[in-house]
Amino acid sequence: MASRTVLSAVARSVAPRLAIQGGARNAVAVAARPAYPTRSFASASRLAAKRFTEDHEWIDYDESSKKGKVGITEYAANALGDVVYVELPAVDTEVSAGDAVGAVESVKSASDILTPVSGKVVGINSTLEEKPATINKSPEQDGWIVELELTDAAELESLMDEAKYKSFTEELGDDH
Amino acid sequence: MPCRLQQHAGLLRNLTVSNRVAHPSPRVSGRASSSLANHIANNTVQSYTSTSDDPFLNLSFEHQLLQATPLDSAILFLYINRPCVVIGRNQNPWAEVNLHALAAGIPSRSSHQADVAVDLVRRRSGGGTVFHDQGNVNWTVISPASTFTRDKHVEMVVRALRACGVERARVNERHDIVLDTTNAPARDTDSLDTHTTRFTVPRTAKGEENTVKVSGSAYKLTRGRALHHGTCLLQSPHLGRGGILSQLLHAPGKDFITAKGVESVRSPVTNVGIAPQRFMDAVKRTFGDMYTQSQATMIGEEVTEDFESLCKGMAEMRTLEWTFGQTPQFTFAVDSKSAHRLPEGLALPQGASLLVEAKHAAIQQSKFLLRDGKDISAELHDQNLAGTWTWSEKLHDERRSKNLPTEDVTQIADILDRMLPTPASLGFDSR
Structure with missing residues (x-):
């Protein structure tokens, strides 16, 4: 029946993630994090890449400025549906990894945005106040949410790289 | 009530978005010896029923469950609130x-009874405005976000309603529960299909659905957990044309407000017509069918003793800074073009225009121009609409100091007091 098919399509899993934290993520953290910050070329280029969390946030870190933009992934944006409101934090807010750094509302759902790393909010994407749907149109570029000055760039190493995140979302199933 | 933090509610007066958004990771605070705290932290299937009708308590306990239950657990919570409007x-x-209708309360039917107060509550989940009273049961399911869908638990509630003999109940496209109103059966259906009944007909060309709503859904997602809560109107005495529900949910200022954020979608509603206890028992059974049958724990006001974070959240939820101060940016404007739509008893002075722009209730810009171009809103910059002042007070102070025409200022103050009332002019304070 046609109407039922539409309903099934709407009933997507929302911002899925592993039910049990720890495991792989902590194992990576323990294995990859150096005992002290290193400044080797290899380390710098590794940090410069985009990193991802199991909560479907991304951070794009710029080694030279020590700042990183944070947003939600395309996977999350698809699962959340049409974003109608974005709540942004105040500039200068200090946050620890895992803190809510904003929230979005879509399809009657208020969803917290968690920061992947600790730091200070140095910029917010004011475009989202006027055009919240930017998150759906360009979640990983124009739809960035906050810019952070990182407390410790080594925190990035516990996050997933692009390939790892891709296989993580594939394991979650083809919800969309 | 034994909430140790309640007296500090005033401290929240200076809350800004920043301290509110960036709160530390949740910790279950409270006495380690509390058996309730242990139960909440350790069980994979949990079921609760509240004995309290306090909306602030029930919503705060629900939030505690969202934050403190195991990541892979499934939780059911059922509660009935005293009359309140929840945005x-x-x-x-x-x-x-x-x-103003909310502040006046529900008029009693006899002169021997006092009017019934109606609370205004801003919840933490998304979605639109609903009315609760003793004829409405609220149901909440908290589950892992990884396996969550927006329809999963509303389908569970439809199964419960059908088990109570409500065969017309189904889930609609907005994840709400509606009753099909078509007279004759229109089709054969699979009785397990919670999205169609024998009476479901396609939407007409005009968009008419032949349904009435009995339950609305809203969600909150955080840290791998998904909270889905819904209302279910069973036997509210306040529905119907011109009833208190309809009065409460028609804001006089609506046509003059352009707002960011979320606007409610209006739907005709009705009662299911079954007793709350019967509905709650049925929901507990269908929840048990999905997860594991478990004994429901009764909770009440004593939970404020167990969790410091619950007390803190409850105190915050009762402040004007939360209820009014968390309003997304909006503009209120009346000019000669829109003045004819003003409610009865209000008039805009000839040639005048009004504009207020507020973000988180703080007035960012205001212009109340009289016909001679004089702006009488000077005193209002940096004022907060959630503050303890009234429009009449401010504007008449301005009138006296600048010798402005009394009639014009009174008319403007009346419009603002009626359509954009500050909590102080409604007799509210941070409770």
Whole structure:
């Protein structure tokens, strides 16, 4: 029946993630994090890449400025549906990894945005106040949410790289 | 009530978005010896029923469950609130609620009884405005976000309603529960299909659905957990044309407000017509069918003793800074072009125009121009609409100091007091 098919399509899993934290993520953290910050070329280029969390946030870190933009992934944006409101934090807010750094509302759902790393909010994407749907149109570029000055760039190493995140979302199933 | 933090509610007066958004990771605070705290932290299937009708307590306990239950657990919570209007996290009370009707309460039917107070509550989940009273049961399911869908638990509630003999109940496209109103059966259906009944007909060309709503859904997602809560109107005495529900949810200022955030979608509603206890028992059974049958724990006001974080959240939820101060940016404007739509008893002075722009209830810009171009809003910059002042007070102070025409100022103050009332003019304070 046609109407039922539409309903099934709407009933997507929302911002899925592993039910049990720890495991792989902590194992990576323990294995990859150096005992002290290193400044080797290899380390710098590794940090410069985009990193991802199991909560479907991304951070794009710029080694030279020590700042990183944070947003939600395309996977999350698809699962959340049409974003109608974005709540942004105040500039200068200090946050620890895992803190809510904003929230979005879509399809009657208020969803917290968690920061992947600790730091200070140095910029917010004011475009989202006027055009919240930017998150759906360009979640990983124009739809960035906050810019952070990182407390410790080594925190990035516990996050997933692009390939790892891709296989993580594939394991979650083809919800969309 | 034994909430140790309640007296500090005033401290929250200076809350800004920043301290509110960036809170530390949740910790279950409270005495380690509390068996309730242990139960909440350790069981994979949990079921609770509240004995309290306090909306602030029930919503705060629910939030505690969202934050403190195991990541892979499934939780059911059932509660009935005293009369209240509950707005969504990102809504505008001035655009959604007739605040004067709310402040007046529900008139008693006899002269021997006092009028019934109606609370205004801003919840933490998204979505639109709803009315609760003793004829409405609220149901909450908290589950892992990884396996969550927006329809999963509303389908569970439809199964419960059908088990109570409500065969017309089904889930609609907005994840709400509606009753099909078509007279004759229109089709054969699979009785397990919670999205169609024998009476379901396609939407007409005009968009008419032949349904009435009995339950609305809203969600809150955080840290791998998904909270889905819904209302279910069973036997509310306040529905119907011109009833108190309809009065409460028609804001006089709505047509003059342009708001960011979330606007409610209006739907005709009705009662299911079954007893609350019967509905709650049926929901417990269908929840048990999905997860594991478990004994429901009764909770009440004593939970404020067990969790410091619950007390803190409850105190915050009762402040004007939360209820009014968390309103997304909006503009209120009346000019000669829109003045004819003003409610009865209000008039805009000839040639005048009004504009207020507020973000988180703080007035960012205001212009109340009289016909001679004089702006009488000077005193209002940096004022907060959630503050303890009234429009009449401010504007008449201005009138006296600048010798402005009394009649014009009174008319303007009347418009603002009626359509954009400050909590102080409604007799509210941070409770």
